Every structure is written in structure tokens, then in C-alpha cells.
Amino acid sequence: MAIALVLVLVVVGSIVFHIFSPWWWTPIASNWGTIDATLTITFWITGAVFAAVILFLAWCVYRYRHTPGRVAAYQPENKKLEIWLTVVTGIGVAALLAPGLVVWADYVTVPDDAVEIEVVALQWQWNYRLPGADGKLGTVDNRLITFENPLGINPGDKAGLDDLVIEADALHLPIGQPVKMLLRSIDVLHDYYVPEFRAKMDMVPGTVTYFWFTPTRTGTFEVLCAELCGVGHSFMRGEVIIDTEEDFQIWRDEQETFASLSES
Amino acid sequence: MDEANIRASKDIPPAEVADVELYHAKSFWTKYVFSQDAKVIAIQYSGTAAAIGFVALVLSWLMRLQLGFPGLADFITIEAYYQFVTIHGMIMVVYLLTAVFLGGFGNYLIPLMVGARDMVFPYINMLSFWFYFLAVVLLVVSFFVPGGPTGAGWTLYPPQAILSGTPGGSGAGIIMMLLSLIVFIIGFTMGGLNYVVTVLQGRARGMTLMRLPLSVWGIFTASVMALLAFPALLVASVMMLFDRLLGTSFFMPTLIEMGEQLSYGGGSPIMFQHLFWFFGHPEVYIVALPAFGIVSDLLSTHARKTIFGYRMMVWAIIGIGGLSFIVWAHHMYVSGMNPYFGFFFATTTLIIAVPTAIKVYNWVLTLWRGDIHLTIPMLFSLAFIVTFVNGGLTGLFLGNVVVDVPLSDTMFVVAHFHMVMGVAPLMVIFGAIYHWYPNVTGRMLDEAMGKWHFWVTFVGSYLIFFPMHYVGLVGVPRRYPELGDSAFIPDSVQMLNSFISLAAFAVGFAQLLFIYNVITSLRRGKIAEKNPWRATTLEWQTPDMPPTHGNWGDELPVVYRWPYDYSVPGAAEDFIAQNDPGPQPAGETKT
Numbered sequence A: 001m002a003i004a005l006v007l008v009l010v011v012v013g014s015i016v017f018h019i020f021s022p023w024w025w026t027p028i029a030s031n032w033g034t035i036d037a038t039l040t041i042t043f044w045i046t047g048a049v050f051a052a053v054i055l056f057l058a059w060c061v062y063r064y065r066h067t068p069g070r071v072a073a074y075q076p077e078n079k080k081l082e083i084w085l086t087v088v089t090g091i092g093v094a095a096l097l098a099p100g101l102v103v104w105a106d107y108v109t110v111p112d113d114a115v116e117i118e119v120v121a122l123q124w125q126w127n128y129r130l131p132g133a134d135g136k137l138g139t140v141d142n143r144l145i146t147f148e149n150p151l152g153i154n155p156g157d158k159a160g161l162d163d164l165v166i167e168a169d170a171l172h173l174p175i176g177q178p179v180k181m182l183l184r185s186i187d188v189l190h191d192y193y194v195p196e197f198r199a200k201m202d203m204v205p206g207t208v209t210y211f212w213f214t215p216t217r218t219g220t221f222e223v224l225c226a227e228l229c230g231v232g233h234s235f236m237r238g239e240v241i242i243d244t245e246e247d248f249q250i251w252r253d254e255q256e257t258f259a260s261l262s263e264s
Numbered sequence B: 001m002d003e004a005n006i007r008a009s010k011d012i013p014p015a016e017v018a019d020v021e022l023y024h025a026k027s028f029w030t031k032y033v034f035s036q037d038a039k040v041i042a043i044q045y046s047g048t049a050a051a052i053g054f055v056a057l058v059l060s061w062l063m064r065l066q067l068g069f070p071g072l073a074d075f076i077t078i079e080a081y082y083q084f085v086t087i088h089g090m091i092m093v094v095y096l097l098t099a100v101f102l103g104g105f106g107n108y109l110i111p112l113m114v115g116a117r118d119m120v121f122p123y124i125n126m127l128s129f130w131f132y133f134l135a136v137v138l139l140v141v142s143f144f145v146p147g148g149p150t151g152a153g154w155t156l157y158p159p160q161a162i163l164s165g166t167p168g169g170s171g172a173g174i175i176m177m178l179l180s181l182i183v184f185i186i187g188f189t190m191g192g193l194n195y196v197v198t199v200l201q202g203r204a205r206g207m208t209l210m211r212l213p214l215s216v217w218g219i220f221t222a223s224v225m226a227l228l229a230f231p232a233l234l235v236a237s238v239m240m241l242f243d244r245l246l247g248t249s250f251f252m253p254t255l256i257e258m259g260e261q262l263s264y265g266g267g268s269p270i271m272f273q274h275l276f277w278f279f280g281h282p283e284v285y286i287v288a289l290p291a292f293g294i295v296s297d298l299l300s301t302h303a304r305k306t307i308f309g310y311r312m313m314v315w316a317i318i319g320i321g322g323l324s325f326i327v328w329a330h331h332m333y334v335s336g337m338n339p340y341f342g343f344f345f346a347t348t349t350l351i352i353a354v355p356t357a358i359k360v361y362n363w364v365l366t367l368w369r370g371d372i373h374l375t376i377p378m379l380f381s382l383a384f385i386v387t388f389v390n391g392g393l394t395g396l397f398l399g400n401v402v403v404d405v406p407l408s409d410t411m412f413v414v415a416h417f418h419m420v421m422g423v424a425p426l427m428v429i430f431g432a433i434y435h436w437y438p439n440v441t442g443r444m445l446d447e448a449m450g451k452w453h454f455w456v457t458f459v460g461s462y463l464i465f466f467p468m469h470y471v472g473l474v475g476v477p478r479r480y481p482e483l484g485d486s487a488f489i490p491d492s493v494q495m496l497n498s499f500i501s502l503a504a505f506a507v508g509f510a511q512l513l514f515i516y517n518v519i520t521s522l523r524r525g526k527i528a529e530k531n532p533w534r535a536t537t538l539e540w541q542t543p544d545m546p547p548t549h550g551n552w553g554d555e556l557p558v559v560y561r562w563p564y565d566y567s568v569p570g571a572a573e574d575f576i577a578q579n580d581p582g583p584q585p586a587g588e589t590k591t
Ligand code: HEM
Pocket: B060, B061, B063, B064, B067, B085, B086, B088, B089, B090, B092, B093, B097, B152, B153, B154, B155, B414, B417, B418, B421, B422, B423, B426, B464, B477, B478, B479, B480, B481, B504, B507, B508
């Protein structure tokens, strides 16, 4: 009988733990509140199913445990019940999937007014490149990477000369401005991950990946690497600082361009 | 065949294949070492898997020691932690679970349950085990090569897997790992062909496909899947080995390692991930389907009740098996693949939830109105349902592409897959061992020790992995040997980590008790009656118990009914064996 009780306790304990858990996701700092919303819907639906199935199981164990003289029912099938359960499950699954796909469509559709910023990962640090006065990032090639040109910017491409290069330092971004993060790696896989932004994406050498978001809160946020990249993986941390527009401009004006870096 | 005839009929088709003479061992070596008897091979597989599985268990203690009490054991360097994670994961998934379910239970149960004398190709079956054994040896040797074993994570993603920033990447560790996998796959292919062909060709008269016990359906479907999925891993392993040894660039783009241009160029790291998960996702079900099948039989037998919705259960197994080949990229939502794939893979992934849910309902409905004997196999089966439902539901988070974004690569994922493909299948393995131990040894396992083993393992595992989801919700990434100083991680997470580690040590300790029970019961266990659980399936109806070489004595069994005739109204006992021509079930008029 202990088992029926423990099954009930598993359900009650899990729910109580969930409600009182001090361990919860970080306060959001981006436009991806919709992701949190789908997560919340998923918690409700799956939580209800978990409680229903396990409590019914506990009741069955309690009610139909062996006692002298009990005989099990002989019931190989029950078409009606099986169809009914299948349909209800289908509806539940659709209720999870539909909002998920809607939000995913947003996730992969970058707004037109997003500014492009490049993140370049290597073992085990984060570098960045911001477009210069022309508002455009110049072309790059990993084969051009040298000590003097750590991001492999193409010196023959005028658009790249005024690009701002930030090596192993914090990134600043203005609040409220959508950004498209272009992600590059020059060695192995990495993953640009800021828990408060919710968004993340792997960085893959040989190709450029992306995600977009709009910062909604000023402050300093920690960047972590979320894809195993060797022994420095858990130390590969950085900072991204969300500024007001004015603070951002001040910071921006202090950064070095590719051209000035190559001269020095 | 219509439904009533599945359940029972007296028409028995003539034998299609004549009974053949078996190979008979002539010496100790050919009887116990290079044995061709599937039952001996099953024990060899299980014993080897248990031994290497124990290594994986010890590695998990070391990892939990580091995570729960960082700095306490300073021999656990970062390199060592990554090596532990990698080898632990790889052993658990491939060398333990796959080997136990297919090589262990497959070999033991298939011939007995379908009413065959042995596997169709006994010699190949023997080779299969020895290849597996060699694969395990290679894996163990990798601990002793310069640089130690690979620390690339069990997913072995290039480029890092073969570069010097990863333990074993520039040494022999990764080479040994890939060689071991290649040998494993060759060995599995020989065994897998046997399982499939024996189910298709070796069945007793009257044993139609729709009368197979669900254990056989699960193992059979998993074997078919493994035969189709493992080649992708084989190809990926061979190509990566070439990249590492011959300087080819299948998976290696132009890259700069520690400031130096390497000579690679033009390869695709994402291609490796597609190949890996084309194997890796079906692999999850290769482990799960045998567990589904076996637990169905345990529930039915120990609740003395027909399995609910047998045909639906069979179709769900086949449906899950088929669908699981078109969901692989749900492991790659944030891999940088074309993001539009997300729509397709999220949809297929959530569709799989439907047949999976049906299976859960049918297990629970099997218990409903049953006569539930709370034996140890039953207890473990109940624990399976709880952990599987829990882990299956968190799969709906990770499968639903956008919900996966914040959770991917965090401890939430680690908690999810341990619950669904670690703990849940292990519960079935334990239940199955308590159930079939008397069939193998003629003795029962000790029940008091079994109860302890059950309670600590079930409650302990839940206490390990349920709270771990919340560590992931906070945002802690997986594969981190320590939390580090992060403003967003409250100090209390470290306390929770210590608690989880203590639970892990308790669970580990309970496994020692189990091993002790398995060994001492060989000699001291209570002598088992002939069919101690009063089960219907053929493995309990052999003339001798434990069954001897050739299984059936002089005459092969003939099957008259499906495997779930429990508590048939009007029958003398609460079960009718499959080879019992007995009375027709109530209300049965057809012949
Ligand atoms: C009590 C038993 C177990 C404990 C305490 C345990 C603990 C752990 C820990 C601490 C990690 C590393 C997490 C990280 O840092 O990312 C891990 C990873 C893993 N475990 Fe387990 N584990 C157990 C059983 C199992 C079982 C039965 C399986 C079988 C599926 C399994 C499969 C894996 C896999 C695939 C990984 C991932 C390896 C990687 O990231 O490359 N574990 N486990």
C-alpha cells in the first residue's frame, strides 16, 4: 500500500516543489516574453496530465491491489475509450504546438529595422564587430585571420575599414533597438547564451548563424557558452551591457575601427 | 486474422520449416565461452554490460562529487570531468542500455518466447558477442592511452572532438572511442540480423505475429530500427576517423586553432550532427521500445489481467519506430541549421507524443480493474510509469522548438533525458531481472533486499532528477564542472546540487545491494517453482526450468492463443498458457 501513498506524494511533492521553488528563470530582459508564455502554457498542460495520470494510477493500485478472492476483469480492448483518449491527446498536443510554432515564426523572422552586430567566438573568448559610420559590416574570411587582424576582416573591402572591433571586452547595446546577432566561430562550436535574453544559437565555424532580439531593460548581463567547446567551456564568459541610447553613443565613440587597429 | 482468432483458436497451421538439429557444444570452451547458445550469450552480454555499466555508475559518483562539493576532490580536474561526462554518457546509452536490451534480453527472450530452439544463426550470434566484448575492451583501454579518453561529450561533435582544446582530441582518446564504436556497430549488426530473422522465421506453429508477446514486439522493432540507424553513426565515425588521422575535411571547415591556421577546409560540422542524430534519436527508442514491450508483459502478468488494447500497443510500437526516423533534428534546433527546419521537426516530434501517450494510457488501463500483486517486478513497473510519464512530458518542452530555445544545453535537458531514457528503462531492466531471474537460475531473488533496492532507487532517482530541471530553468548550462561566479545563479543552487549528489550516492549504494543480491541468490536464493509468476508466455512452459540447450526437449511447442489470457472468465485458473489448447475464451464461437 505504501506505493499508492508514495505515488500520491510524488504528485503532491512535485507540485509543491514547483510552486515554492526559489529556483526559477531569470527576470527577462528582451522582447521574448512570448517564449516565457509558451513555456508557461506547457507547464500547465503537462502538469495537469502528469497529475491526472499518476493520481489515477495511484487510485488503481489502491483500489485493485490483490486481496484474497479478487478476480481481474477480462477486457482486451475498448475501442470507444481508446479513440476518445487519442482524440483528447491530439487536441492537447495541438494546443502546445500551435503557439509554439507561432512564436517560432517570430524567432526566425528578423525585423527590417534590426541592426546587425557580429559576435566572433574562439577558444575561449568573445569578440565583437559593430558596423561603422556606413552602417554596414565589411566582408570577412577566416583565412585572413592573423594576430593583427583577429576577426579576418577583408582589408580590400571599404565597408570593413570603419568597422568597430571589440576584442575580449564587454559588448554594449542600446535599449529598445532590435539587433540581429550574426554569429561566427573561428575554431570550434560555441553558443552565445545570455539567460535573460532567452534567445540563443550555436556558432559554427565555416558558416554564419544568427538570432535576433530587442533589449528591454538596461543593466549588465552575463554571457555564457552553451555548447561544449573544450576545457575552457565553462570559463568562456563575457558581459553585455544594455545602455540608454546616449550612453551607448558615448561608448561607441570610444571604440577603435579596423583601419586604426591595422595602422597601429 | 480477426481479433477473436488472435486471442485463441484451435486451428494450427502445419509446420513451415522442419525442426533442425542444433549445434551441440563439445567442450567447456564451446559450452561456456565461445558458446552458440543464445541463453549463454545473453548472460555474457548482460554480464559484460553490467560490468562496464558499473564503471559508468562510478563515473557518475565522481561527477556528482565534483558538482555537489566542488573542490573537495582535487584529482577531478576539468579535463577529468569532461572525460567522465563523455565516457559515462556513452557507456550508459550504447554499451549498457543497448547491449542489455538487445544483446541481453533479446537473446534470452526471443527464442524462448517465440518457441524456437535457438537463434537462427547461432555462430553469427556468438561472433556478435565477441565483437561487443572487443568494443568494450577498446573503450576501457582508452583510459590508459596517453592523454586519456576523449572528453568531447558523448555527442563527439567535431571540430572540437579532434582538436587539442578537448581532452583526448589530439591524443589517442578519440581514436579509441571511434574504433570502439565501429567495432560495436559491426557486432550489433550481426546480433541484430539474428533477432530480426529469428522473429520472422523461427516462430513456433500457431505463433502468428499478432500473438507475439509485446516484449518480442518491442525488441524486434528496436532491432530493425537499430539496423537502420547505426549505419549513420558508423559512417560518421569512419569519416571523423579519416579527418583525424588522414587529414581529410569531411566535418572540418577552415579554422584557426589557438592562433594557428590548420590545413582543414570546406567540411561541415553540422553534417556530423545530422548523421549523429539520425542515429541518436532512433537510439532513444531503441532503448525505449524493448522497455515498453517488457513492461507491458510485467504489468499484465503481475496484475493478472489482459494487456489493454494489444493491437493498439503493437501499432503504437511500429508507429513510434517509424516516426522516430523523421524527428532527429529536434536535437539541433539551436545548432545553426536552417531555422525553417524547426517547423517540420517540432511538428513530427509532437505527433510522436500521441502514440506514446496511448501506450501510457494502456498500461494504466491494464491495471484498472486488475488484481494487482505488488511484487517487485510490479513495483518497478509502476516506477517506470511515473518516471517515463514525467520524462515524456518534459520532452514536450524540448520538442516544441521555441520552448527549447531557452532550455537547450541547460541542466533541464540533462534532467529530462535521465528521467526518460536513463531511469525509466533502468526501472524496467530491474523489474525484468527480478521477474526472469528464476527462469535463468532456478532461484528467486531475495525479496527483502529487493524491496530496499526498489525504494531507494525509485525515490532516490526521482529526488536526483526532478529538482535538476529547476537548476536548468535558472539557466545553468550542462557540461559545466562548476557553477562559477554568476550573478544570475543564486547561492542556493549550490545547496540543491549538494542535495542531488547525496541522493545520487544513496542510489548508487542501493545498486551495490542489488549486485550482492544477484550474486548471493545464485546459491542461497529460494528454489523457484516451475512457473513462479503463473505467466502465460512460452519461456515458462519449457519441459525443464531453467530451460536447457535447445529449449524444448523433443517436441517444439504449438501455440493456440495470444499471450494475455489472464483471468479468462470460466477458466480453471487465472491464466492459460499460450501452448494450452484449453477452453475457448468466454463468448467465443469461431473456430
Ligand atoms: C544515478 C544514476 C546517474 C547519475 C547520478 C548520473 C549523473 C550524470 C551527470 C552528473 C552528468 C553530467 C551532467 C553535465 O555536467 O552535463 C551525466 C551526463 C549524462 N548521463 Fe548520467 N547519470 C546517471 C545515470 C545515467 C543513465 C542510466 C544514463 C542512460 C541513458 C545516463 C546518460 C547520460 C548521458 C547521455 C549524459 C550526457 C553526457 C554528455 O553530456 O556528453 N546517465 N549524468
